[in-house]
Amino acid sequence: MTKAIIFSLIILVTGFAGIAQDKNGRDQNSKKDDKTADNYKNKPSVIDVTDNIFMLKGMGGNIAVQDGIDGILMVDTQFENVSDFIENIIKNKTDKEVEFIINTHLHGDHIGGNKNFSRKGATVIAHENVRNTLRNNIRNKSKEKIQTRIEAQIEEAEKAGNASGKVEQMKEGLEKRIENLTNETEQDIDFEALPAISFENDLLFHYNDEDTRLIHLARAHTNSDIVVYFPKSNVLHTGDAFVSKMYPYLDTKNGGSYDGYLNGLKRIVQLCNKDTKIIPGHGELASVIDVQETIRMLELYYSKLKIAFLQDKTEDQVASMRDFTQFYDAKGYGDGFITTEKFLRALYNEVERIEGPYKRRNEAKQKKYEADQKKKGN
Ligand SMILES: [Zn+2]
Structure with a gap:
């Protein structure tokens, strides 16, 4: 896609989405924001990956910033309340504005700052499920809010012993309104927070001579x-499809899975050579060796849990197993957001989903065999 096409696409998509530029600036700082800011300041945050790409660590997922002849492209935006700090760090490096943002996935610690940057003119690009899920979440929340409000009104009318048929009327009205909620909730959607460009599979992005x-x-x-x-810089931002040295x-x-995760890691390995610099969703700058290590870990854990599952061990029993986790636990894999126990529980559920049908089929076969043998014996 040429730059001209990219820009015409933007006009088309933003026009469709109805994005309005708000010049009022961003949300007010609260005490909570100050605390986050302190955390941010106390962390070493900028790591030069190549001459024109740097990595930004801090609150939330790792950010990649590409500074080139066309402008600034940023991958992920961390949380909403640290956008000022991110902006200042970028300003210390370059005088260009953030023109494009790519979101690696839908989690708040990666897309929280979208709104702040898009208000200042940046265009957000993401997989279509980022946009769809966010839109649905807002819609559902809005729907709940309206429903609760109307239900409270009915309750009040009932309490007041309204005899004029008003309660019945309200109930009818409520049902009708719920039917029409799609239109009503659409008004609550803040389009600035949503990606303006989304795509289904892959996208080539020609920008900054890359x-x-x-x-x-x-x-x-x-x-x-x-x-x-x-490819030219040989840098890969993986989002949380790979996190370095943690479970x-x-x-x-939100649609994640063990087999999908494993396939994703294998795809990442295919994309890389030994010199590729990998910016993980969380953790330190990594290389393909670290991804291969995670694949080994996942396959080992899966095979252990599969055996346990086939031996009728429950999720609770598996959650406390530490005999095979010691090696990675000692390296700090379970010290973060996903503890060893959390990871084992999640993986167990995936083992159950994937292996459950085979297990049940084999058990049924075994039962039938035993019954047949019994019959023959008799
Ligand atoms: Zn995530």
Whole structure:
């Protein structure tokens, strides 16, 4: 895609989404924000990856910033209340504005700052499931809010012993309103927080003299993951489809899965050579060796839990198993957001989902065999 096409696409998509530029600036700082800011200041946050790409650590997921002839491209935006700090760090490095933002997936610690940057003119690009899920979440929340409000009104009318048929009328009205909620909740959607450009599979992005590849990994950490590969710079931002030296989060509620995660890691390995610099979703700058290590860990744990599952061990029993986790626990894999126990529980559920049907089929076969043998014996 040429730059001209990119820009016409933006006009088209933003026009459709109805994005309005708000010049009022961003949300007010609260005490909570100050605390976050302190945390931010206390961390060493900028790591030069190449001459024109740097990595930003801090609150939330790792950010990649590409500074080139066209402008600034940023991968992920961390939380909403640290945008000022991110902006200042970028300003210390370059006088250019953030023109494009790519989101690696839908989690708040990676996309929280979208709104702040898009208000200042940046265009957000993400997998279509980022946009769809966020939109649905806002819609559902809004729907709940309206429903609660109307239900409270009915309760009040009932309490007051309204005899004029008003309660019945309100109930009818409520049902009708719920039917029409799709239109009503649409008004609550803050389009500035949503990606303006979304895509289904892969996207080539020609910017800053680099043919950047945005590659979708299906059902990995979530159902919205992409990795961002800068081939000329040989840098890869993986989002949470790979986290360095920690147990991964299989967010099955948002469409993530064990097999998808594993396939994703294998795809990442295919994309890399030994010199590729990998910016993980969380953790330190990594290399393909670290990804291969995670694959080994996942396959080992899966095989151990599969045996336990086939031996009728329960989730609780598996959650306290530490005989095979010691090696990675000692390296700090379970020290973060996903503890060893959390990871074992999540993985057990995936083992159950994947191996359960085979197990049940084999058990049925065994039962039938035993019954047949009994019959023959008689
Ligand atoms: Zn995530």
